[in-house]
Amino acid sequence: MELAMSSAIALLVFAGVYLMLRARSFDLILGLTLLSYATNLLIFSSGRLVAGKPPVLREGVAATTASYTDPLPQALVLTAIVIAFAMTAVTIVLAMRSRADNRSDHVDGHEDAPR
Amino acid sequence: MSIVIEIMLVVLLAVGSAFVLVGAFGLVRLSEFFKRLHGPTKASTLGVGCLLVASVSYHTFIGSDPQPRELLITAFLFITAPISAFMMAKAGLSLRMDDMPQLPGRAEDTHVPERPDHAPDERE
Amino acid sequence: MLELLLATPFVLALLVGLLPASRRRLAAWLAGMAPVIGLVLLALLTSLVLDEGAARSSREWIPGLGLAFSLRLDGLAWMFAGLVLGIGGLIVLYARYYLSQEDSMPRFLSLLLLFMGAMLGMVLAGNLLLLAVFWELTSISSFLLIGFWHHRSDARDGARMALVITGAGGLALLAGVVMIGNIVGSYELDVVLASGELLLAHPLYPWVLVLVLAAVFTKSAQFPFHFWLPQAMAAPTPVSAYLHSATMVKAGVFLLARLHPALAGSDLFFYLVSSVGAVTLLVGSWYAIFQHDLKGLLAYSTISHLGLITLLLGLGSPMAVVAALFHIINHATFKASLFMAAGIIDHETGTRDMRRLGGLRRLMPITATLAILASLAMAGIPLLNGFLSKEMFFAEALAIQGHDVLRTGIPVAALLFGAFGMAYSLRFVHDTFFGKGPRAVKGEVHEPPLFMRVPVALLVLACLAVGIAPGPTIGAALEIAARGVLGDAVPAYSLSIWHGFNLPLAMSAAGVLAGIALYFGLRRLFDLHAVVIRATGHRLFRLNIDSLLRNAQRATKAIANGSLQRSMVWLVLAAVAAGAAPYLASWPEGGPPVPDLAFGQPMGRLEWVLWVLLVGSTLMTLAHYRQRLLAVIVMGGVGLAVSLNFVALSAPDLALTQLLVEMVTLSLLLLGMHYLPATSPTERSLPRRLRDGAIAAVAGLGTGALAYSMMSREPVGIAEELLARSLPEAWGANVVNVILVDFRGFDTFGEITVFGIAALVVHAMLRRARMAPEAVMPGPPVKLPVPADLAQIMFPLTLTVSIFLFLRGHNAPGGGFIAGLTLAVPLLIQYVIQGATSVESRFGFDYIRLVASGLAIAALTGLAAMLFGLPFLTSGHYDLVLPLLGTIPLASAAAFDLGVYLVVFGGTMLMLSMMGTLKPSRLLEARTGVIDPARRSPLTAEVD
């Protein structure tokens, strides 16, 4: 399972970085979005992978890691998701404005990118 | 839990998952969009409905944590599925993916324009 | 008193500088007071210098850096201070009449006083760091003075060059001084001067010496840094007379003399200083002959005389030091008067070109007499002061001990110096005051105002007085100065004009004769007036600076070329390097870093399905990225897969949040796509794609490997304690939510701030934006009455669910963030189905204030804890018991979560409504294409 998760992270980073290195603002946004998935999964994994033990305490079950997974990485991922969302929103609007103002959706604002 | 209930649950599970599968199968198997549109929207509602009933009964009879609220999911699905289907169909029509008959009387619906003859015919 | 002496010019500089440009007379009077007061103070201090060797005062500035405001007036400083103040006074008087109406008198005099103060400070400094401070201050103020006529490009160039060269020297000095301080352990001059042996013996001594000499040579215009001085002649003449003859250029030799006790005495010092001095002396005097510009000639002559002084100091013998000091005074007097005379000529004739001048002795006899006398002093003719120090120099040159080359070379150089000096002095006199002319000069030429001549006359008088009666006039002063450098080692010497017929006298005579022959011979042989010898130094310098600037521009443009992709590539590469380096470094020992693949929990069926879902969607997103709509749809699969992974791996809250955010992000992307091209163009460069692919692959593999390596070790977190304390201390069963609103509530606090700001940013960027969609479908907006009606049933129910999720969040999956989005999404669907205007007209919340309220509520909830003397964000809990209704648990965390709820809802709605209700741009409308529905491809929903 760990290998599967790592490979998924690797693939997401690969796709994300490749798209992040493209010249069009929208591709860049797609890349950053994929990267943020990868990041979230990685932070999430820092609590290790535990199936079927959500950290919502139930009566009569001892509140230990034997019955519940580590809740902290989940809280971190939540924060990360929210922040990534905020950043994505700003980037999209910025891409729109840059496109409208500079007449190109090339990240450098002109069709012929510098070499 | 009585045997009857258990059998009932097993049947519900079987029927539900079977319909879910059929819906998805139709999605893969059928050859054009408007045909595919039928499979999932229907089978899923019934399939998921059965599974939800099974789940509610299961949680109720197993005594640990009765969950009648899961029925609300079904309720939501019954409201939203038609909206989804309606929107997807309209999207399909806007791309002229199938012929539609002339409206009897006056042609009014401006959002589904005439299909020109040279339009590409998308079939698999 | 020392402080007062130093402060006077600065205070007056400030006062003068604040005067309006029209108050010329007042400015001159005020400025004149500075040297007068200074001289009086200096005179009062003289006895102290005589009695105790030096007057001292010290004040702390920055003890931590060894920088103290200590002043020290010893003999050397006394002499220089006298020079600075005395000539300074004459210059002020001269400048009063020299400056024209267009030039701002207060500005000029203020800068002049600033320079005077800097020079005084350098001279008086009793701390090497303080000396360095004032040293650079002289550079800065001289830069401003040289560039006084900044409308002239030669003035700007000259000023820039002077600052760059002397500034570089200043940096070297700073380095040298810090080194000295490190070696000696103090920057106090008294300590440093007493540590000569320590310094000489130190392995870093050569470095110290080279650095200090770099400062000396640049400031005193020694070869090969001499070229800035002629360029600085673009300055107004008072500046040249003051800075470039009497004071600033002497700062270098002053420093040499100042540190003589500490640094001199080594072979390196001897060879380096004397040879540089000798070369400078020859180069300067030779070039001087061929200058057509009066001031140019004087400048090169100055270089040559500075070379002489440097050479003398380099020789190092006590007598040579005395000669150097004597020549410093003599040179200052005759050269300053010559510059002023040149200024007068320029002032009256409008030119300084000797080829156009001539015969001025008839038109301005007094000035001519004065200038001729000063020139003769410069040439070293007996009965004038220049002769005396020249004789001393010749005597020292002949007495050199050391290497053969120097033993013969220096006397030869001395002889040549005498001859060349005579030649250019003759040229100055002959070409200006005798012969035909002047030609093509402005108006009528006559004597300048009386007070413009007075300073010249006073200086020439001094030349004569010293030249005729050196003992009574200068003897005492020279003695004081020499004692300042040499201490008790001052040699016995006699200051008289006649030492009998000796070798130096013969050399003098030979030099004079050779000079006369040289001048007239040169004139005859090849027309002196036509010869233009260009000193290469400044051209080389300018070339270098120009190419430096050009190359800097080119390099900067090439490196920071404004390409985002380049920044990104470097970021990824840096990250890859940082991640891989430790593994690569440990490779030799432990073999290649292969993770233990056997580790791991078995994969369940669901996990496999989710893995396939995730991997498949990701790959397809990548494959379709150029068709943006397809990429966005397929990426929805990635999001769903990630959410389901969270579900499978015990994180329901995450799954919920991810799903909701997914939904809103999708909407934002689609809203944005309306204003962006539908596709990305094909990239031409295959190597580029391969390169990026390789980089991405390495980054991916690296991240994956790190992640695997992390996951395959024992968990070390703080989960146990969080789980154990969640319910009893934070009254919440959903530990993730407890962390969000309690344990790490401050993170959430920051997070909602980020979210709120993001919404504000979107609002700010779009509020006044007018944009044209990339392409539009024909026809009016679509009406969707059936979905609209059905969605209306949804809305109250989702509102209920939202409240449910909010209230239960502390004990079950949910919470403020999720609830906020749950409320926003159905509204979004309303926007989509019914159109923005119809929703906004009925649902007009002030979303901005909603965000602000949310932030305020969260903050105030946190503040409430302070009332109980507890830290910010400490949670509280109270069970409210009501009749009939039973116990209602109230938690402050819920209030905090309410803030979250409001911010999230308000922020999301603000973004969506801003993006949904953009005003079209009239200007850009023309660019918008109308799509022919028939030409759209069902495969991409775009026109191919």
Added chain:
Amino acid sequence: MTPNGSPLGLLEPAIVASMFVVSVAMLLSLYRLLRGPTVPDRILALDTLSVTAIAELMLLGMYIKSSIYFEAALVIAMLGFGSTVVLSKYVMRRDIVE
């Protein structure tokens, strides 16, 4: 499974089998999502995927005897259609909010 929970012992195998079947359904939907060919097909596939995901979540909840996934399923049911609506609207008009 508790002894009183499933007299025939069929329930747990049935749940597992159902999860398997639903998983297959998810994969089939995924195939359509990735394969297309048309845009509405992909939207439809995404929609189906989220509905099958609800089924899978309910089965998972039965499997671990917990209702912890109720909220997730509810939200998918409630809002999963949102994506469908938004995407369809974009296909229709190239603008989702008019």
Added chain:
Amino acid sequence: MSHLPILPVLLPLLGGALCLFVEHRRFGAIPQRTVAWLSMAATLAAAIALLGTASGGDVTAYLLGDWPNHLGIVLMVDRLSALMVLTTSILAAACLLHACSGWDRRAPHFHALFQFQLVGLNGAFLTGDIFNLFVFFEVMLIASYGLLLSGGRGVRMRAGLHYVAFNIAASTLFLIALGLVYGVFGSLNMAELSARIASLPPADLTIAKATLGLLLVVFCAKAALLPLYLWLPDAYARAPAAVAALFVIMTKVGIYATLRIGQLLLGEPAGELAGYGQDWMAWGAVGTLALGALGVLGAPRLRVLSAYLVVVSAATLFIAFSLRAEAALGAGLYYLLHSTFVVAAMFMIADLVRRSRGDEMRDLTHPVASPAVRKVAGVMFLVAAVSVAGLPPLSGFLGKLALLQAVPEADVAWVWTAILASSLMVIVGLVRAGSNLFWRVPPPLPEVVGAPPATTRPVETVATMLLLVLGVALSLGAAPVVEYTRATAAQLMSPQDYVRQVRDTDPAWRNP
């Protein structure tokens, strides 16, 4: 208990929220400015008080939510954080003043964004939790996006896109590193991390190095170190003056973080990890210094030149901090103060110059036409240039001097060469810029048709002068400042004390 540590975060946050409430066309500018200034004044007062508590040398830990430090989030006040907060507040006051000359009315939400920027900056300086540091980085960044983009158009949007995209990428990397930090070390509290790293099993050394290396890369990217500085010149040069001036402190946040990590996590107790990455950063810094100085030389416009000055000062700081010597640290901190104020002033002057031309693209070879601007801006430029070039007697010289003195003998050669050579290049660049701008004779005035002759706005001038006066004050009253920075360095060099003081802080009423 004293709530002082939270105030520099809380006050601007409330101020920002309040700004949004009073923001309305109906109200005009006065209420917003009033709120902004009240908040600014309160924050400044809090910062001063904070410095007072920290100057004694104690480390104050403020346990948010009253949770023990390893469970919750803790705010840390030591000499360094107090100094940074105060620097930020002072700089911000000048920037706010500058903006109140008119820009605040042109940029929507300016005041709120400005206050939130302060929240982010102060939070980043005060937090003792590394994930919380990330959060406040983001607060700071997103507010900076707003400040950069609000009211802007055209090329600024492109520059903004670069700035935003690069920072998001860097933040993503930050998150990856944080995931690894928690996964490997099991804590996010910096004091706790310090202790855990000190007792790290040797088997974990490699992944620990990778993790911390990634963190350092992130901070270097934010601080604009080679090769990660490319984003900076354009973004800073395009920002409105008050904003660009405030941004000067933003690179310092990256430097601060590097310093914090370098001393607390990679300090002496870290054993084999002690000083990890410092050599690379030192070389990167030398390269940055060279390229930054080249940038100063080759800058086409004064704002770009100012932006490269930011790069140069960042590189100088990196060099100072990478020496890992107490005196060098102290010198670096002094230099940090100086460069913050003076470079910020330079941005304001550049704006005055730009406005006087009424033309964004004119380069440094075009003299300033308006006589009023020539005079005022010329004098201010002179002071700023002297200071920033490290010429005496202003603060830049003292900073450079302190740094030169502090270099350990083994490093003298390269450090001195780097610093002195770059100084010379900066001098050349500034002399060229100054003489072109203020000395050359402008073409006859009516070249720009219809544009009214540019004048100086008094408020703007006062704001700029304020910063310059601060620079002068830093040199005249250098002794206590130097003493404080030395003490700060000493405190930084003994992370064990820091960790102990944090760990010894017990919650007010909870069990530890």
Added chain:
Amino acid sequence: MFRRWFPSIPLTLSVVAFWLVMNDAFNPAHIAFGLLLGLVIPLFAARLDREFARIGSLRGVPRLLMHLLWDILVSNITVARQVLGRETRIHPGFVWYPLDIDNIHGIAALASMITLTPGTVTTTLSGDRKYLLIHVFNLDDADALIAGIKDRYERPLMEIFP
């Protein structure tokens, strides 16, 4: 006055019911809070309500729902067989269904029911709201289909939404 504070009694009731089911608790506190929501939420929801349409007798609802459920069950099996069978036997087609009902709630309900019943999907409502375009999975007899829908759904709906 009453209308203003209680825009829709059915909505209030369904919100209360919804709340109680969702919380799975029927204690006084929950009922009180449910009532509060039932009071407040319709006020908000009313702001979205674009078209006010009357609601008539609800007596026909259970019967209608029974019909619907039965049809869903039966058609599901039919359609499943068709999906699993040979595709060439399927003859899909569009049908314009003429509407008699003009209450928008009714039209929406009808469109939903048609869609929920396997084998038929409502795709469009004509601009004049007089026709629904229905896509039929296997179209044998269009008129029979129209008649069936009219009989089983539209007529009962016209009673509920007059």
